[in-house]
Amino acid sequence: MERLTVALPKGRLLEPSVSLFQRLGYACTLGNGSRQLVADEPAAGLRFLLTKASDVPVYVEYGAADLGIVGQDVLRESGRDVYEPLQLDFGHCRMVLAGAPHHVGRDFRLVSNVRVATKYPRLARAYFLQQGISAEIIPLTGAVELAPRVGLADLLVDIVATGQTLRENGLVELAEIMKCQATLIVNRVAHRLRLAEIRCLLAAIESVRELREPESPQEEGRSP
Amino acid sequence: MATDRPSLRGHLPHGVQDLFLSEASRRRQAEAVLRDLFARWAYRELIPPTFEYEDTLVIGAGSDLRQAMYRFFDREGHTLALRADFTTQVARMAATKLLDQPLPLRCFYIGSVFRYEEPQVGHQREFTQAGVELIGASTPAADAEVVALAAAALEALDVPNFQIILGQMALFRALTAGLRADDLERIRAAIDQRNPFRLQKALDAAGMTGSQRALLASLPERIGGPEVLEEALAFGGAVASAAEALAEVYRLLDAYGIAGRVILDLGEVRGMDYYTGITFRGVAPGLGWPLLSGGRYDELLGQFGRPLAAVGFGLGIERALLAQAPQTCFAPSLAPHLVVQGCIHPPCLSLVRRLRQAGYRVEVDVLGRQGADLRAYAHSQGCRRTLHCTGDSGPQGPLWQFSDERGERTVTGDQLWEEAKKWND
Secondary structure, three states: OOOEEEEEEOOOOHHHHHHHHHHOOOOOOOOOOOOOOEEEEHHHOEEEEEEOHHHHHHHHHHOOOOEEEEEHHHHHHHOOOOEEEEEOOOOOEEEEEEEOHHHOOOOHHHOOOEEEEEOOHHHHHHHHHHHOOOEEEEEOOOOOOHHHHOOOOOEEEEEEOOOHHHHHOOOEEEEEEEEEOEEEEEOHHHHHHOHHHHHHHHHHHHHHOOOOOOOOHHHHOOOO | OOOOOOOOOOOOOOOOOOOOHHHHHHHHHHHHHHHHHHHHOOOEEOOOOOEEEHHHHOOOOOHHHHHOOOEEEOOOOOEEEEOOOOHHHHHHHHHOOOOOOOOOEEEEEEEEEEOOOOOEOOEOOEEEEEEEEEEOOOOHHHHHHHHHHHHHHHHHOOOOOOEEEEEEHHHHHHHOOOOOHHHHHHHHHHHHOOOHHHHHHHHHHOOOOHHHHHHHHHHHHOEEOHHHHHHHHOOOHHHHHHHHHHHHHHHHHHHOOOHHHEEEEOOOOOOOOOOOOEEEEEEOOOOOOOOEEEEEOOOOHHHHOOOOOEEEEEEEHHHHHHHOOOOOOOOOOOOOOEEEOOOOOHHHHHHHHHHHHOOOOEEEOOOOOOHHHHHHHHHHOOOOOEEEEEEEEEOOEEEEEEEEOOEEEEEEHHHHHHHHOOOOO
C-alpha cells in the first residue's frame, strides 16, 4: 500500500503543524530553513508535502494528498470538497471587516457601493450578500492594509490575530466575520478506502492535542 | 474602447477536449465494453436527445445541477437546455412513451452530458456518462442487482482495487423526520463534511436528545461492514426497517460474491433531495473523486405522472479511464495490417475487398507511392507489410509483390491468403 500523504501549509501554520507531528514521533523535517518539499518517512508509512497554504485543499481534494492541515479561512475561501474531521487548537485568528475609524457605526446598506480590498474575495462576497450590502470586491494578494490608506478601497476583509497590523495602519475592526483555527482535512475517497490508517492517525493527534471548537455564531449561519 | 482580443479560431473553449488516435479508440472501446456488459444483464439502450425543454430537464435536478445547465432559446423563445444528466430523460421516457411496457424496465444509456462547471482532471464541461436505470421494482434484489452491475462495470473497465461505498438515505430520512428544514440541512451538511464539532452544534440547535441524537452523532463514524448497522437495527420503526433493507442488500451482494468490494457508510448523505433509499459510489485508490454514483430515487417518476420506484447509477467514463490499471492495453491497434500500392487492376482491388471483409485493416495508397517510398510510408503508419500488383499472371492467376519483415517475394493470391492467416496484430 502507498504511504499516507499529508500536505502541510507554508506560512504561519507550518511551525505548529511540524511540531504536532514531531510530538507524535515523526521526524517531519520540513520547514525551518530547509528547502525540502517532500519528506518521506517509510518506516512510519507517511509522506509529508510542503505546499502553499491555499494549495493544501487542492492537493487534498484531488487526492494527491490524503490529508492536510489548513486554516478555516483558506479552506472556506477555497470552496473545496473535503472532509473536516478534526479542528486543531492552533492557528487561532479571526476574519474581520476593518476600515478607518470614521466608518464605525456607519450603515453600509445605505451606501450605493462600498469598495473592499481582500485576499478572500469569495468569503467577502458571501458576507456582504448575507448582510445586504452592495460591495465591490477588490481582490489583492497581500498587504491589504495598504489599500484603505491610499484610497484604493474603503474597507478591508482580512484575518487578524492580535490586531497589531490594523492599529499600525490606523484601522479599526468594524465587524467579526468568522473565527478561524487550523483544521485537519481528509480526501473523501481516502477517508473510506484507508479508514483504519486515517483513524489511527486522527486518534494519535487527538491524544496529544486538547481540542477546542471556537465559538463562531457567524460561521454557523452560512452553508459551506 | 478598442480591445485586442486574440483570435479564437482553431482554439477550443474551456472544458471541452478533442480525442484522437489511441485516446479516441480507448474511449470507444470503453463504451463498447459497457454496452456489451449492460446488454448481457438484459438492459436495453435508450438514446434520448442531447437537448430538450429546460422545464423538463430541471425536474428532479438538484440546485447544483440546475445552475450548471447550458441554456439557450429556440426561435419561439422557449428555453432549451443541454442535458446535464440522463436520469431525468430516462424517467420522462419511462413515464410517457414506455408506459405500456411490462415492468420492471431495465434501461441503459451512454453519451455526453454538459455541465457549466470549473473543469478539473477527469471533470470537463462535456463528459461521457454510461449508466443504467432499473424502474418499477423497489425490492432489495433490485438494489443489489444495480450495485452488482456497477461493480461489474468497474471490473470490465479494469479499474484495480475499486470499492463500492454503500449508504442508506432512508435511514437518515427516518432519523430526521419532522425536523425543521434549516435544522435538517445543518445536520446533513455537518455529517457530509464529517465535522463532529459542527454536528454537535447542529444537534444542539435542533434540540435533539437521547438515542436519536446519539445515533445521528455517530453516523460520520459508521463506516465498515454490517456491524455499523447494529444500533440502527435495534432502534425500531422506520429507522430499523431502513437498516434492515440495507442489511438485506448487503447479504445479496455477498451472494453475488462482491461483499469484499463493499464498504457500508451511513454518513453518506449527499443528494438528499433526490435519493430515497440506498445510495452508492464507486471509488478507486489514487483518484480523489468517485468514478460512479447512484442510488434509489422513488419520487422522481411520480413528477412525470407515473409513480414508480427506480434505482440506477451513472459512471463517468473519462474518470474510469484515468483509474484504469496502467498496464491495461484497452485500445486495439489501429495500424493497418497491409498497405497496398494504388492500383487500377480489378483482381488487385478484389483481393483488397476480400481481406477487408475478413476483418483485416487494409490501406490503399492514393498518392502514387512505390517501392521503398511505399514501405517507408507503411512503417510510419506502424505497418511492416506492403503489396503491389505486378500486372503479370502465373498458372495460379495474378501475381503480387509482397514485402514484410522477412523481405520481398512474389506471391499468388492463395499464398497471400495463407500469409494473412498469420497476421494476428
